[in-house]
Amino acid sequence: MHSERFRPLVDAKGPFVSIYFDDSHDTQDAAAQLDARLRDVRKHLEEQSVDASVIEAIESAVRGARPPVGRSGRALIAAGGAVVADEHLIRPPATTQLRVSELPYLIPIVEHGLLHTTYLVVAVDHTGADITVHRPGKVSHETLDGEGRPVHKAKTAEGHEYGTAQGKVDEAVRKNIRAVADRVTHLVDDVGAELVFIEGEAGARTELASALPERAADKVVQLQGGGRAAGTDEAEVRHEIGQEFLKRRLATIDDAAQRFAAGRGTGLAVEGLADVTAALRDGAVDTLIIGELGDATVVADADLATVAPDADTLSALGGAPERTLRADEALPLLAAATGAALVRTDERLSPADGVGAVLRYAENSSAG
Known part of the structure; x- marks a missing residue:
């Protein structure tokens, strides 16, 4: 996952409230369930003495948004009385996750967030x-x-008139498909769309895909559900789009796993808190691989410019160990600050200490 989406959080001032919850809208009592979750969130935030303005900003963001279609998760990060990140998740979390901490908690977005990309439907x-x-x-x-x-061919067309009538219909359809193709191509070029999802009747989908120039056609994903007719199943369309994003996420993890394996022993991959924090300090991380970090912590100086796995290492680097931070919050934020990509591991990767990195260039020395 590209980290540009997290750049506004790098400069934001904490404390941060990070909330992840199920906001699915696939049952008749979905609104009542959402009300109950928000009451629970409010109660927990009040117990942690979170300012009322922050709580109100979170509730306003949730209630002011258009309800999702079908199964969905929601990610909200607030700081300074305002919501600074608000995203839907491909998969809802099993339980509500809530943190009030010095840094934002980003891992659930890395794991289940939609690709932060521009696309057309x-x-x-x-x-x-x-x-x-x-x-x-x-x-x-x-x-x-x-x-x-x-x-549509006129019902009265018969005999020699059939060919003429059908020819007119075919030309009218081609004209309309060409107009759509021209507009789609313009939008792809204008907004930099990376994907074009096409839904509708199979013939129209295929004709549109064929009418697009190669630069747009290469981005096409045809959906089996959906269409222009009233009563279209939007949940099915959302599910298909989510599956495409999930497929791409798995491909990204697979690529990271291969590069990590190839980089071991060559200086182009490191693992463990000591070596990964050293690589982050040097700005050498291309992709941060996040596994199960548990309650591991790192220490940092006042402005987070120097981070190390322990106070002795930080002191040896000339830093003052003024802050003890959760590793699962500090490391992703540092990766975002240096433009590194973020990948949540699956069973293909088990780096030491729950964290690894693919590097931009070979490191000559590790932390110490």
Whole structure:
């Protein structure tokens, strides 16, 4: 996962409130369940003496957002009386996770967050398309109705008239599909979309994909569900999109696992708190691999510029060990500060101390 999405958190001032909860909207009592979760969150935050303005900002963000479709999780991080991160998750957490701490807790977003990418969802038929542009923090919609008519053969067409009528229909459909393809291509170029999800009747999907130039066609993922007709199952569309993101996330983990394995013994991969914090200090980390860190801690100077696994190491580096921080909060934030990618491990990776890194260049020495 690219870390640019976390850059605003690097400069934000704590304490931070990090909340992860199930905000699925797939049952009749979904609204009541959400109310109950928010009451529980409020109670826990009040018990930890969180300022009322922060609690109100969190509740406003949740209630002010459009309800999700189907199964969904929600991530909220607040600081300084404002919500500084607000995202939906592909998978809801099994239980509500809540932290009030000096640094933001990012790992659940790394593990279950949607890809922080710009993509299009195009619901197409032979008359035009409904196009939704998803950008980080912004969603926009537009409808394109093609000028080609008719798109259905007249029932009265018989004999020699059939060929003429069908030809007119075919040309009208081609005209409309070309118009949609032109608009989709323009949007791909304009917003830098990385994916184009196409939903609708199979024939229209295939025709649109074929009409796109290669630079846009290479980004196409055809969905089996959805369409322009009323009553379309939005939950199925969301599920298919989530599965595509999950597939890409697994491919990213697989790539990180291969690079980590290849880098061992070459100086291009390190593991364990000592060597990983050393690489982060040097700005050498290309990809931080986060496993099960448990309650491990690191120590840092006042401004988080120098971080080490223990006070003796920090003192040897000339730093003053003024802060003891959770490793699962400090290391991802440091990775974001240096532009490193973040990957949550699965069974393919078990780095020492629960953390490893693929490096941008070979380290000549480890921490010590």
